[in-house]
Amino acid sequence: MNEVWASIMPYIIIIILLVISIIILITIIITNKRIEKSNSALDEDIFRKEVNLINDKIIELNEHYNFISEQLDAKQKELLFLYQMISLKEEELGVDETDIKKEFSEEVMEKKVSEFNERVVTLHKEGYEVEEIAKKLGRGKGEVALAVKIYC
Numbered sequence: 041m042n043e044v045w046a047s048i049m050p051y052i053i054i055i056i057l058l059v060i061s062i063i064i065l066i067t068i069i070i071t072n073k074r075i076e077k078s079n080s081a082l083d084e085d086i087f088r089k090e091v092n093l094i095n096d097k098i099i100e101l102n103e104h105y106n107f108i109s110e111q112l113d114a115k116q117k118e119l120l121f122l123y124q125m126i127s128l129k130e131e132e133l134g135v136d137e138t139d140i141k142k143e144f145s146e147e148v149m150e151k152k153v154s155e156f157n158e159r160v161v162t163l164h165k166e167g168y169e170v171e172e173i174a175k176k177l178g179r180g181k182g183e184v185a186l187a188v189k190i191y192c
Contacts, residue, residue, distance in 0.1 A: 160187040 156177065163173045174184040 161191050
């Protein structure tokens with residue numbers, strides 16, 4: 041009988057090792073599924089937190105938009121009121137809008153002319169001839185020559 045046991049013993053050991061291996065594999069599979077479920081729950085929780093954070097930011101931006109919109113409306117009304125007040129004052133004073141525009145454009149032209157004259161004088165002092173100054177400033181020779189005669 042010892043011989044029978046001796047011949048069967050390696051097979052029994054192999055079967056026992058196979059059963060133990062199968063039990064270990066089943067344990068590993070079950071553990072992995074539990075880990076996946078907990079990871080899935082964690083991922084879902086993180087996702088929900090991110091969605092809530094994004095929703096909060098959207099609400100915050102919407103509130104800021106409403107605030108800015110209200111401020112712009114108030115400023116627009118204020119500007120309209122001021123414009124109406126200016127119009128009333130112009131009517132009281134008998135000021136014509138075209139006169140104001142004309143005076144403004146004359147002031148701008150005077151400023152441009154004085155800048156031109158200053159540049160002509162500067163370039164003339166640096167030794168440039170009338171023709172060279174005219175080319176540099178993109179103006180006529182006669183205009184530059186007149187400025188030189190008057191201001192230099």
